[in-house]
Amino acid sequence: xxxxQRYKVDIADASYFRESIKCQNACPVGTDAxxxxxxxxxxxxxxxxxxxxxxxxxxxxxxxVCGAPCEVACRRCNIDQPVSIRALKRSATEDFxxxxxxxxxxxxxRNVIDSIKWRHRLSGEDLAVLAEAFDNCELRQPTGExxxxxxxxxxxxAAGHDLALMGLRPTIYxxxxxxxxxxxxxxxxxxxxxxxxxxxxxxxxxxxxEIICNTKVGxxxxxxxxxxxxxxxxxxxxxxxxRRLKIPGHxxxxxxxxxDLLRAVALNQPSPLSDRVVVIGGGNVAFDVSRTVIRQxxxxxxxxxxxAEGVREVHMCCLESLEEMPADDIEIIxxxxxxxxxxxxxxxxxxxxxxxxxxxxxSFKRVLSVFDKEGRFAPKFxxxxxxxxxxxxxxxxxxxxxxxxxxxxxxxxxxxxxRGAIIIDSETQQSSAPDVFVTGDVAHGVGLMIExxxxxxRVARSIYSYLRGSGFDGGTRGRYFALSRFARERxxxxxxxxxxxxxxxxxxxxxxxxEVEKTYSHKEARWEAARCLECSVNTIFDSSKCLLxxxxxxxxxxxxxxxxxxxxxxxxxxxxxxxxxxxGETPREQASAIIKDEARCIRCALCADRCPAGAITMEMFSxxxxxxxxxxxxxxxxxxx
Numbered sequence: 001x002x003x004x005q006r007y008k009v010d011i012a013d014a015s016y017f018r019e020s021i022k023c024q025n026a027c028p029v030g031t032d033a034x035x036x037x038x039x040x041x042x043x044x045x046x047x048x049x050x051x052x053x054x055x056x057x058x059x060x061x062x063x064x065v066c067g068a069p070c071e072v073a074c075r076r077c078n079i080d081q082p083v084s085i086r087a088l089k090r091s092a093t094e095d096f097x098x099x100x101x102x103x104x105x106x107x108x109x110r111n112v113i114d115s116i117k118w119r120h121r122l123s124g125e126d127l128a129v130l131a132e133a134f135d136n137c138e139l140r141q142p143t144g145e146x147x148x149x150x151x152x153x154x155x156x157x158a159a160g161h162d163l164a165l166m167g168l169r170p171t172i173y174x175x176x177x178x179x180x181x182x183x184x185x186x187x188x189x190x191x192x193x194x195x196x197x198x199x200x201x202x203x204x205x206x207x208x209x210e211i212i213c214n215t216k217v218g219x220x221x222x223x224x225x226x227x228x229x230x231x232x233x234x235x236x237x238x239x240x241x242x243r244r245l246k247i248p249g250h251x252x253x254x255x256x257x258x259x260d261l262l263r264a265v266a267l268n269q270p271s272p273l274s275d276r277v278v279v280i281g282g283g284n285v286a287f288d289v290s291r292t293v294i295r296q297x298x299x300x301x302x303x304x305x306x307x308a309e310g311v312r313e314v315h316m317c318c319l320e321s322l323e324e325m326p327a328d329d330i331e332i333i334x335x336x337x338x339x340x341x342x343x344x345x346x347x348x349x350x351x352x353x354x355x356x357x358x359x360x361x362x363s364f365k366r367v368l369s370v371f372d373k374e375g376r377f378a379p380k381f382x383x384x385x386x387x388x389x390x391x392x393x394x395x396x397x398x399x400x401x402x403x404x405x406x407x408x409x410x411x412x413x414x415x416x417x418x419r420g421a422i423i424i425d426s427e428t429q430q431s432s433a434p435d436v437f438v439t440g441d442v443a444h445g446v447g448l449m450i451e452x453x454x455x456x457x458r459v460a461r462s463i464y465s466y467l468r469g470s471g472f473d474g475g476t477r478g479r480y481f482a483l484s485r486f487a488r489e490r491x492x493x494x495x496x497x498x499x500x501x502x503x504x505x506x507x508x509x510x511x512x513x514x515e516v517e518k519t520y521s522h523k524e525a526r527w528e529a530a531r532c533l534e535c536s537v538n539t540i541f542d543s544s545k546c547l548l549x550x551x552x553x554x555x556x557x558x559x560x561x562x563x564x565x566x567x568x569x570x571x572x573x574x575x576x577x578x579x580x581x582x583x584g585e586t587p588r589e590q591a592s593a594i595i596k597d598e599a600r601c602i603r604c605a606l607c608a609d610r611c612p613a614g615a616i617t618m619e620m621f622s623x624x625x626x627x628x629x630x631x632x633x634x635x636x637x638x639x640x641x
Contacts, residue, residue, distance in 0.1 A: 007570065008570045009570070009595055011574050011575060014623070017538060018621070018623045021621070022070075023073055023085060024536075026070050027070050027450065028453070029055045029453055031051075031054075031055050032622065032624070035051045036048040036088070037085060037088050039051060040091060040529040041489065041529035043522070043526060045095060046096075049093055052089050053096075055624075056450075057161040057162075058158065059092075060096075060200060061154075061196060061449075062450060064090060065192050066089070067328075067449065067450065068086040069448065071085050076532070076533055079493065079602075080497065084498065087500040087517075087520060088529055091520045091525040142163075142164050142168055143167060144167040144168040144467075145169065145230075145467050146169045146229070147170045147171070147232045148170075148173065148232070148233045149173070149234040149236055150173050150226070151173075151237040152172045152174040152180055152236075153441075154181070154183060154449050154456065155236045155439040155441070155443075155456035156181070156440070156456060157172070157200075157201065158452070159236060159456035159459050160172050160456075161456075161460075163209075165207065171230070172209060174211060174214075175237075177213055178213060179201050179211045181238050184266060185266045185267065188265070188295075188512060190508065191515070191516065191517075223408075227436070233435060234438070234459055235437070236438075236442065237402055238400075238452075239399075239402045239442065240403065242256075242399075243398050244398075249350055249351030249353050249359070252358065253356070254274065254358050254394060255351060255396070258281065258285060258286065258395045261395055272393070274393045275312050275392055276391045278362050278389055279317070280348055280362075280395070280397060280398060281396065282316075282318025282320045282344070283325075284326075285397045285400075286316055287340070288397075291334070291335055291338055293395070294314055294338055295508070296512070314339065314341060315391070316341065317343040318344055319346070319370050321344050330517075334502070338509075343387075346366065346387060347364060347366075347367050347381050348363075349363045349365045350362070359392055360392070361391055362388070362394055363387070363388045365382060365383055367381055400441075400446055414433050415431070415432040421442075422438050424443055428466075429443055429459045437463055439452075440455050443455055443459075477623065477624055479622050479623070482617060482618075483537065483617075483619060486537065488604060489530040495527065495531045497531065500517050502517050503517075534603045535603070536620050537618055538618070538621060539608060539618060540617050540619045541615060541616055542614075542615045543594075543615075545613045546594070551612065552610055554610075555609075557602070558597075559600070560597040560599075561595070561596050561607060562595050562596075564592065565591070565593075566579060566583065566593050567588045569593060605618050
């Protein structure tokens with residue numbers, strides 16, 4: 001047995017550097033989160049806005065309600081807590097989406113692009129194409145084939161936005177009286193202001209997307225007629241129907257879907273609430289429903305008043321334990337502040353009805369476990385441990401499903417799966433009917449808003465390829481920038497996560513339109529942005545200059561650099577090829593290698609500063625999606641900054 005420790009290593013290439021930027025790599029639309037966060041840290045909010053807006057037509061909305069997979073992936077978690085990337089996106093877009101100083105939203109976007117493109121490199125293919133849409137400050141309207149989109153949610157809006165930029169003419173048909181689907185009707189106004197939605201949609205309209213509301217496909221217009229009128233059709237109806245469990249009493253008076261309540265409140269319609277409400281579900285939607293009920297009831301949310309009077313109660317019951325709940329931590333915290341009575345580890349057994357069929361109580365059985373050893377959903381219950389909660393209203397918030405009643409699979413030639421979902425090609429999102437494409441939740445199942453946006457962008461490219469006969473290159477383009485001067489904020493590695501400011505509990509209860517979460521001040525945003533470890537910057541080692549003095553090892557505050565014998569590296573085909581080329585005739589036992597633990601590196605640049613031979617430099621790597629073949633570059637481009 002060897003007395004030396006063995007090291008498994010990766011050879012850094014473009015894929016390695018791309019995966020190292022974990023926030024951007026985790027974003028379904030490839031937003032350069034590191035880029036806009038660092039722009040904020042430098043006080044450049046205009047540039048931050050453009051970076052955030054480039055690949056995402058709903059960037060300011062995502063700054064409020066995105067599920068933020070970038071934060072889950074953030075490497076700052078290795079130290080303490082992730083950077084507040086979503087809140088910083090809100091900071092980046094706040095001054096440019098709504099508070100536009102009298103400009104129309106699209107005019108503002110044009111002015112920002114015009115003012116900045118001469119001072120900064122416009123990174124991002126999406127942003128470059130968006131800038132090209134303006135010809136001598138006038139917007140070029142699309143003139144190509146007509147495309148129909150059924151549904152104006154995030155996926156439909158993203159598809160329409162990108163199709164218009166490609167020169168096609170999209171028309172969106174929306175069932176509801178207002179556009180934006182679940183953004184407008186499924187997310188409470190206290191989380192997402194309606195003027196913000198209107199501003200984003202106005203930009204999309206001015207780019208050349210027609211939106212027709214109050215139109216139910218299958219009733220007001222036939223699906224067949226749409227297909228005859230348009231060169232291609234996109235089904236983007238989302239998942240707007242609440243799922244329900246068929247337990248005893250599930251169809252009683254006073255039982256309704258949670259999203260139905262949210263829709264009624266958003267449209268200022270009567271919402272039949274009562275003194276005692278039970279919400280069933282454990283996700284963000286369940287909290288949206290619970291907190292909306294509290295506001296709609298106009299209740300006093302002080303816990304003392306609730307205990308003393310007992311006139312109105314909102315119980316939120318879910319299968320999961322507190323640790324397993326899919327809801328965001330901030331939702332749980334704020335729901336508790338507002339008086340939601342959280343009842344975890346409870347599975348619904350029966351809804352009890354009175355003689356008139358009205359809800360009077362709900363019985364729950366205690367949950368022993370929700371998932372099996374392999375992490376699959378397989379709940380187990382204690383059938384003898386029953387809790388009964390008195391209630392007048394029961395709201396289901398356990399998920400949504402799509403309404404595809406306008407389809408006739410035989411007539412339309414669209415193949416459905418066993419569970420009624422449309423079967424699509426996983427790459428193109430094309431159905432068995434060549435001119436019909438599917439996107440968003442109805443294509444992939446209910447997911448994050450940013451996933452729906454990404455799906456809409458993908459389907460736009462598939463439609464362009466279908467109509468024009470030329471495909472898009474779905475890869476990425478990488479760029480390296482040598483940094484002659486690189487420095488970080490003082491004590492950036494010790495800064496603690498700054499919670500976004502929020503309205504007081506008393507202020508929240510004034511109405512549904514009082515935003516709970518507020519925007520960082522510029523000073524707060526720069527503080528939080530300074531916590532970013534800047535994973536796009538890498539230490540690059542030049543072996544031809546290295547003296548093996550060990551200065552980099554000594555100075556590294558995280559102990560992530562080592563000098564080891566090449567013989568200690570675990571062999572594989574990739575490392576063997578590189579080592580054979582570099583070592584030549586030198587036995588591996590006599591050669592040394594510098595290795596770095598990427599997970600621990602904080603990009604402090606002390607190693608580069610310490611190196612007496614200049615063998616270590618700091619370089620930035622960036623990657624972006626490519627719009628089409630003529631923009632494709634298959635090799636990385638190295639530039640000097």
